[in-house]
Amino acid sequence: MSQVNSPLEIYKVLPKSNCRKCEMRTCMAFADAVLKGKKGLHQCPYLENSIIEQFEGKISNRSLRIEQQQEQMMEHLKAEVAAIDFASSAERLGASYSNGNLIINALGKDFIVDAKGNITSECHVITWLTVPLLNYIKQCQGKDPAGKWIPFRELPNGRARQPLFGQRCEKPLQKIADTHMDLLFDKVVYIFGGKYVETNFASDISLVLHPLPKVPMLISYSKPEENLSRLNIFFDTYTENNLDAESIQMLCTGLATMFEKIAFRHG
Known part of the structure; x- marks a missing residue:
């Protein structure tokens, strides 16, 4: 067998039953996870050993390359951060400075960044x-939020990313809110320091959380009417003065994926 480069090649040998015994929602999602090195074929209980052996060694090289690229990117990013004067940057970032470290509150938790760009926290990093x-840390201009909310697509560099943002961030959260509304919003409030707010938007629930000190986001949810619900994520008009659109999308996608896993565990 030649090198496996597409999840479709893996999907072809799966049972296509979406049984979730691999802890993924669909067989296609499982195939994609296998290609990325996040899952192993042995985690599908229906695959025979002979099929697993056919794929052995054909996927790992690709996964290793991805991991190596990620590690190189991270080391480069850490080196850039290490060149920044933390003491003079703390106020700009809405952070605090102590013993040569930056302490930044993200999603209600304190994260410590040392002089080499390493991050530690009491919670999982x-x-x-x-x-x-x-x-x-690199980009933040220290612009305080203006208090005016706009959708992601209206950010200076948000329009081109809106289709993916909607697919990976807003739609998954909307689906969770429709089936596990209390679970989603209670977790946002009690784990991540979110706060319920009143807004001018026509919604049943609105709450604000701070993924980063000067990057607030507003989640607005309207309960189903005639089987149609709505969930939108809004950002302050000055958001991209402090963080780029790609990083914002990564944050929101990560949040959505995490809540999908929580909802999955709750059935």
């Missing part, structure tokens, strides 16, 4: 937060 946090 994950890539979808690490990269935006380091970019925030």
